[in-house]
Amino acid sequence: MPREHFRQLMRVETARRSLFRATRAASVRRSEVVPVQDAMGRVLARSVVARRYLPAFDLAVVDGYAVRSVDLHYASSKNPRILQLVGESRLGEICRLRVREGQAVAVATGSAIPKGADAVVMIEHTRKLMGEKIEFRTRVGSWEGITRKGEDIAPGRMVLDRGSRLRPEDIGALKTLGLGNARVVRKVRVGVLSTGNELVDSTRKRNTAKIVDLNRPILSGMLRQLGAEVVDLGIVKDDKKAIKAALRRGLSETDLVLVTAGSSVGKRDLVPNCINSLGRPGMLVHGVAMRPAMPTGLAVVQGKPIVSLPGFPVSAMLAFRVFVRPLLANLVGAPEPVEPTVRAVLKEKIAGMPGHRTFVRVRVCRGKDGYWAVPLKAQRSSLLTSMVDANGIVDVLESSSIIKAGAEVTVTLTGDIRI
Amino acid sequence: MPREHFRQLMRVETARRSLFRATRAASVRRSEVVPVQDAMGRVLARSVVARRYLPAFDLAVVDGYAVRSVDLHYASSKNPRILQLVGESRLGEICRLRVREGQAVAVATGSAIPKGADAVVMIEHTRKLMGEKIEFRTRVGSWEGITRKGEDIAPGRMVLDRGSRLRPEDIGALKTLGLGNARVVRKVRVGVLSTGNELVDSTRKRNTAKIVDLNRPILSGMLRQLGAEVVDLGIVKDDKKAIKAALRRGLSETDLVLVTAGSSVGKRDLVPNCINSLGRPGMLVHGVAMRPAMPTGLAVVQGKPIVSLPGFPVSAMLAFRVFVRPLLANLVGAPEPVEPTVRAVLKEKIAGMPGHRTFVRVRVCRGKDGYWAVPLKAQRSSLLTSMVDANGIVDVLESSSIIKAGAEVTVTLTGDIRI
Numbered sequence: 160m161p162r163e164h165f166r167q168l169m170r171v172e173t174a175r176r177s178l179f180r181a182t183r184a185a186s187v188r189r190s191e192v193v194p195v196q197d198a199m200g201r202v203l204a205r206s207v208v209a210r211r212y213l214p215a216f217d218l219a220v221v222d223g224y225a226v227r228s229v230d231l232h233y234a235s236s237k238n239p240r241i242l243q244l245v246g247e248s249r250l251g252e253i254c255r256l257r258v259r260e261g262q263a264v265a266v267a268t269g270s271a272i273p274k275g276a277d278a279v280v281m282i283e284h285t286r287k288l289m290g291e292k293i294e295f296r297t298r299v300g301s302w303e304g305i306t307r308k309g310e311d312i313a314p315g316r317m318v319l320d321r322g323s324r325l326r327p328e329d330i331g332a333l334k335t336l337g338l339g340n341a342r343v344v345r346k347v348r349v350g351v352l353s354t355g356n357e358l359v360d361s362t363r364k365r366n367t368a369k370i371v372d373l374n375r376p377i378l379s380g381m382l383r384q385l386g387a388e389v390v391d392l393g394i395v396k397d398d399k400k401a402i403k404a405a406l407r408r409g410l411s412e413t414d415l416v417l418v419t420a421g422s423s424v425g426k427r428d429l430v431p432n433c434i435n436s437l438g439r440p441g442m443l444v445h446g447v448a449m450r451p452a453m454p455t456g457l458a459v460v461q462g463k464p465i466v467s468l469p470g471f472p473v474s475a476m477l478a479f480r481v482f483v484r485p486l487l488a489n490l491v492g493a494p495e496p497v498e499p500t501v502r503a504v505l506k507e508k509i510a511g512m513p514g515h516r517t518f519v520r521v522r523v524c525r526g527k528d529g530y531w532a533v534p535l536k537a538q539r540s541s542l543l544t545s546m547v548d549a550n551g552i553v554d555v556l557e558s559s560s561i562i563k564a565g566a567e568v569t570v571t572l573t574g575d576i577r578i
Numbered sequence: 579m580p581r582e583h584f585r586q587l588m589r590v591e592t593a594r595r596s597l598f599r600a601t602r603a604a605s606v607r608r609s610e611v612v613p614v615q616d617a618m619g620r621v622l623a624r625s626v627v628a629r630r631y632l633p634a635f636d637l638a639v640v641d642g643y644a645v646r647s648v649d650l651h652y653a654s655s656k657n658p659r660i661l662q663l664v665g666e667s668r669l670g671e672i673c674r675l676r677v678r679e680g681q682a683v684a685v686a687t688g689s690a691i692p693k694g695a696d697a698v699v700m701i702e703h704t705r706k707l708m709g710e711k712i713e714f715r716t717r718v719g720s721w722e723g724i725t726r727k728g729e730d731i732a733p734g735r736m737v738l739d740r741g742s743r744l745r746p747e748d749i750g751a752l753k754t755l756g757l758g759n760a761r762v763v764r765k766v767r768v769g770v771l772s773t774g775n776e777l778v779d780s781t782r783k784r785n786t787a788k789i790v791d792l793n794r795p796i797l798s799g800m801l802r803q804l805g806a807e808v809v810d811l812g813i814v815k816d817d818k819k820a821i822k823a824a825l826r827r828g829l830s831e832t833d834l835v836l837v838t839a840g841s842s843v844g845k846r847d848l849v850p851n852c853i854n855s856l857g858r859p860g861m862l863v864h865g866v867a868m869r870p871a872m873p874t875g876l877a878v879v880q881g882k883p884i885v886s887l888p889g890f891p892v893s894a895m896l897a898f899r900v901f902v903r904p905l906l907a908n909l910v911g912a913p914e915p916v917e918p919t920v921r922a923v924l925k926e927k928i929a930g931m932p933g934h935r936t937f938v939r940v941r942v943c944r945g946k947d948g949y950w951a952v953p954l955k956a957q958r959s960s961l962l963t964s965m966v967d968a969n970g971i972v973d974v975l976e977s978s979s980i981i982k983a984g985a986e987v988t989v990t991l992t993g994d995i996r997i
Binding site for chain 1: 668672729730731741743745748749751756758776778781782784786790796802842844895912913917956958962995
């Protein structure tokens with residue numbers, strides 16, 4: 160009797176693979192050159208191979224005295240050796256001194272090692288005597304207390320792989336190698352389109368049947384957090400022509416289009432047909448065995464991915480996490496960032512829908528001996544508070560049904576854990 | 579014999595507590611008003627209580643027919659009930675229709691429920707007959723298929739607590755409540771100062787004893803990732819007057835000062851004395867039982883925290899993670915964000931220093947049945963690659979010494995896991 164049903168729901172993993180396979184060729188190939196200081200979070204388009212030495216010279220890594228280790232070969236507390244202090248290697252200055260037999264040169268952490276010396280003895284293990292003489296009570300290994308020129312990085316060493324998402328320490332490495340610029344993958348441009356006759360950007364009226372569109376602001380925020388560039392495709396009415404025109408604009412201006420609502424199989428669900436009418440292969444997946452966000456569609460048109468997300472913001476966010484987040488990483492050739500998780504004990508049982516991936520929103524609290532996860536009472540995807548009140552999601556696999564209270568589960572955190 | 583030693587190293591947890599206690603009064607109290615769309619990642623200065631209903635009217639959450647549930651009380655597949663379709667509640671339009679006994683009104687997801695109706699039957703469970711008649715083969719519960727006005731959020735409900743770090747879904751909530759602006763805690767202003775005669779911002783010369791300062795760019799990057807505002811206090815020479823002047827500037831212009839190098843107990847380590855000369859209480863902690871970053875100092879002057887970080891960038895980064903990261907959260911009154919971790923099997927044994935917290939840098943790789951953690955050969959804090967080559971850190975507690983190969987450990991991820 161059901162007249163409008165999904166013929167078959169695809170499993171999450173199958174749907175994901177299908178999307179990734181079809182979009183393999185869609186990766187963002189264009190790169191751009193940006194100043195190193197602006198490159199944080201960007202993805203390297205080319206591996207970086209060092210052309211300089213780090214450090215650029217042999218340097219002391221402790222405060223003390225540069226010596227010839229051979230001179231202290233027999234030094235011990237019973238048999239201290241005394242060397243003649245012949246000068247100081249000053250920080251930041253080229254050292255013209257040479258350490259000869261029986262001699263020592265004062266050094267500080269970071270100062271250049273004088274010629275002839277092959278070790279630095281920490282000042283704590285020495286004593287300064289009259290007449291610029293230094294007493295040593297321990298022997299020292301060759302190159303002890305020194306970082307050698309190029310020991311950290313030598314020319315020809317691959318320092319950062321293509322596909323690296325640049326972290327502060329990587330920016331440091333690029334800077335110390337003398338690189339002023341970095342060649343990074345262009346940001347993914349993502350078009351965000353909302354459909355629905357009821358949608359407005361804001362409303363002040365009390366008596367209205369309009370609904371404020373939250374999908375564009377929420378998805379734009381999620382996209383920016385992940386380093387994408389957002390192109391706002393606006394709100395269009397439930398009208399084939401308007402939807403197609405907006406999608407076409409998205410396809411021409413962006414690398415990926417997200418369109419919300421109208422994604423199901425009812426007569427008002429115009430998006431899947433609109434997508435199919437724009438080119439091949441069109442919809443790859445329509446309907447996913449997941450809750451919420453079952454009416455999710457994944458498509459490729461003109462080599463570009465289009466993701467058709469359900470209209471409820473909670474569903475759109477969850478489908479975004481499952482499909483768009485990894486897709487964005489694929490498009491720039493970087494791994495998907497690992498999300499923070501905690502192990503927590505369920506306060507109340509949760510129920511998955513057998514055969515479906517169920518994303519249960521929970522509130523994680525710190526307990527005495529660990530974390531508790533309290534499933535939110537409101538789990539309906541129509542309720543925004545089912546996401547706003549949550550700080551974590553339990554991903555219940557297709558094979559699970561009920562997870563009992565007291566069981567330990569992995570919670571992916573979506574927000575801070577308050578005390 | 580050791581002449582210049584730390585008298586006593588403080589345990590990490592004790593040092594942290596001492597810093598947090600002394601800086602409790604230092605929290606950033608000033609707030610500012612920003613447009614909601616620019617508030618992502620910011621911390622709410624005041625709790626947000628709803629003044630509107632969400633949804634603003636009773637609405638359908640499925641496509642179907644709005645009915646009086648009482649009319650379908652006896653409906654079943656054996657005993658279908660037929661109702662008269664009297665109109666449609668259009669999306670985005672105020673509905674003037676009323677459902678009377680024996681009547682139904684067509685609705686779409688998001689459209690207003692006509693007066694008189696108290697349930698929506700999904701279109702999949704109905705059949706349209708001739709003469710605008712609809713056949714129903716199931717009963718329906720009262721308020722099924724409907725989200726009631728205010729069911730998600732009603733006026734007076736606390737929607738977001740003070741101290742919430744705003745996420746995309748929170749921005750959505752603020753927007754739908756009609757809030758154009760949000761009152762957020764002012765960003766923490768952090769002064770970043772490097773000390774050392776050898777330091778320069780960049781160098782092109784091959785024959786030089788200068789060292790490129792990486793601490794300011796690296797720490798600035800880490801600070802910005804955490805939502806702080808950076809004030810660059812530059813590089814100063816190892817000179818008391820210069821250091822004090824820069825610290826004074828930092829204290830007057832910022833909420834927190836980070837100063838790198840000169841943090842130990844040698845005669846060149848001028849920073850702790852400079853800090854103490856600026857005011858009370860001065861250095862709270864000097865020397866922490868941790869590796870690397872043992873010569874870390876924690877101070878409060880004029881009610882403002884100063885963190886004296888070791889000069890090696892690797893040490894500075896690790897001390898930043900341990901002390902500055904949680905301090906930043908405290909200062910804005912938000913919890914410290916949970917970092918991503920994975921459980922991984924050690925490929926090789928690691929050795930902690932008994933009585934010290936040891937931060938071992940590892941490379942995490944995906945194995946067949948889980949993750950492997952390979953400790954980097956280079957662990958010396960003087961080597962930048964000991965951080966750049968790593969994507970994770972194993973925090974070896976004071977009570978541990980050797981952790982054997984094959985043991986499972988928790989790794990805090992500092993970078994992506996490549997395939």
